[in-house]
Amino acid sequence: MTTAAELDPAPKLGEYAHPERLVTTAWLADHLDDPNLVVAESDEDVLLYETGHIPGAVKIDWHLDLNDPVERDYVSGEGFARLMSSKGISRDTTIVFYGDNFNWWAAYALWVSTLFGHPDVRLLDGGRQAWVAEGRPLTTEVPRRPATDYPVVERDDATIRAFREQVLEHVRGGGRLVDVRSPGEYSGELLAMPDYPQEGALRGGHIPGAANVPWKRAANEDGTFKSAEELRAIYEGELGLTADDDIVAYCRIGERSSHTWFVLSHLLGYPRVRNYDGSWVEWGNSVRVPIERSSEPGPDPRLKAVG
Amino acid sequence: MAMPARLAEIVEEFADLPAELRLEALLDYSRRVPPLPERLAGHRDAMEQVPECQTPFFLATELGEDDRVAIYFDAPPEAPTTRGFAGILSEGLNGATAAEVLAVPNGFYTALGLDRVISPLRLRGISAILGRLKRQVGVQVEARLAGPAATA
Numbered sequence: 001m002t003t004a005a006e007l008d009p010a011p012k013l014g015e016y017a018h019p020e021r022l023v024t025t026a027w028l029a030d031h032l033d034d035p036n037l038v039v040a041e042s043d044e045d046v047l048l049y050e051t052g053h054i055p056g057a058v059k060i061d062w063h064l065d066l067n068d069p070v071e072r073d074y075v076s077g078e079g080f081a082r083l084m085s086s087k088g089i090s091r092d093t094t095i096v097f098y099g100d101n102f103n104w105w106a107a108y109a110l111w112v113s114t115l116f117g118h119p120d121v122r123l124l125d126g127g128r129q130a131w132v133a134e135g136r137p138l139t140t141e142v143p144r145r146p147a148t149d150y151p152v153v154e155r156d157d158a159t160i161r162a163f164r165e166q167v168l169e170h171v172r173g174g175g176r177l178v179d180v181r182s183p184g185e186y187s188g189e190l191l192a193m194p195d196y197p198q199e200g201a202l203r204g205g206h207i208p209g210a211a212n213v214p215w216k217r218a219a220n221e222d223g224t225f226k227s228a229e230e231l232r233a234i235y236e237g238e239l240g241l242t243a244d245d246d247i248v249a250y251c252r253i254g255e256r257s258s259h260t261w262f263v264l265s266h267l268l269g270y271p272r273v274r275n276y277d278g279s280w281v282e283w284g285n286s287v288r289v290p291i292e293r294s295s296e297p298g299p300d301p302r303l304k305a306v307g
Numbered sequence: 308m309a310m311p312a313r314l315a316e317i318v319e320e321f322a323d324l325p326a327e328l329r330l331e332a333l334l335d336y337s338r339r340v341p342p343l344p345e346r347l348a349g350h351r352d353a354m355e356q357v358p359e360c361q362t363p364f365f366l367a368t369e370l371g372e373d374d375r376v377a378i379y380f381d382a383p384p385e386a387p388t389t390r391g392f393a394g395i396l397s398e399g400l401n402g403a404t405a406a407e408v409l410a411v412p413n414g415f416y417t418a419l420g421l422d423r424v425i426s427p428l429r430l431r432g433i434s435a436i437l438g439r440l441k442r443q444v445g446v447q448v449e450a451r452l453a454g455p456a457a458t459a
Contacts, residue, residue, distance in 0.1 A: 045362075045388045048385065050330065051384075063425065
């Protein structure tokens with residue numbers, strides 16, 4: 001057994017509730033050769049890794065590697081073990097995820113890895129954008145890491161993942177919901193645009209009671225996360241969320257909300273945050289679930305008979 | 308399937324590749340998008356945006372006197388997948404007649420066999436590009452059929 005990588009001591013990270021979940025580009029550049037650290041790129045654009053990636057980084061494709069090929073679900077414990085083994089990742093390896101588009105898919109890959117309880121998962125603050133902007137090296141060389149003996153770990157769907165029925169209960173109980181989609185998707189306007197066959201849902205709007213904070217508000221223009229103080233101003237100041245709340249985040253298929261899950265869980269340290277990965281593609285297609293079609297969270301759902 | 312010869316060749320080329328090489332082939336096509344002619348470069352207002360692509364993506368078509376179609380794409384390098392789609396359509400359809408372009412089946416891309424390497428949501432981007440491209444060509448054909456009186 002080798003030990004996990006040391007922590008990035010950058011002062012900005014120290015302000016977050018869990019600084020051990022982030023690394024800066026400068027720190028990563030100095031730790032690329034750490035024997036028990038693997039950098040993993042997860043992108044929205046599945047060809048980006050091939051055009052050049054951080055030296056030594058492996059590719060984890062959200063569609064091929066993390067999703068079950070048939071059912072709408074994630075891979076099994078066996079599938080995850082096979083994936084980790086093939087990428088040369090052991091259970092005690094530090095994984096640093098990064099990717100394009102404000103770490104959107106990197107946060108998703110990190111969240112899925114957390115379902116399997118991989119202990120040391122971190123995000124690269126600023127993602128691919130910051131690494132490239134700083135002129136740091138990229139390579140097209142694909143690393144060959146020896147396969148590992150990664151254990152089969154049963155996926156824990158209870159702690160950080162929410163399913164439709166649970167979200168219905170959550171709505172009935174007046175629980176806190178954060179819809180991280182764009183304002184147009186939230187209000188339901190986008191479905192009504194002529195000639196634009198938006199993917200997914202038959203109905204537009206949002207889950208009653210959900211507040212709208214587009215996921216990207218948590219990031220700066222350069223791709224890095226906003227400071228702890230700025231994040232608190234949004235989620236505590238504007239929404240009034242606290243560490244005592246039971247919170248469900250959702251978007252369209254659960255990827256953008258993984259980013260917000262990361263912010264609420266790891267940067268602000270809220271202990272009870274779940275990502276509803278069924279999200280709007282499931283909710284907006286479901287029969288007899290309540291929908292709010294306006295730009296307001298909606299009436300107190302406890303006043304209505306629901307479902 | 309009724310397809311212009313070059314597009315049919317490209318489809319065959321992809322279908323014959325083992326799945327793991329198809330992404331590489333797409334990357335290859337992403338490098339083959341011709342640069343925009345001067346009159347379009349930097350003039351995105353003269354082009355149509357394809358919002359389904361999620362990344363800034365623009366297209367323009369021109370119907371020549373000989374009834375052949377010229378196609379122009381503007382896609383950013385940080386979106387190689389979308390550029391790859393553009394490369395396929397550019398090489399496969401440039402110089403085809405309007406009738407040939409309009410006859411390309413909307414679902415032609417399923418035969419590329421990319422569904423195992425690219426998510427279905429992503430693949431719809433190529434279908435959206437083709438749809439908008441065909442609509443543009445259709446409008447130009449109709450305008451020409453309506454005669455000079457209608458366009459004057």
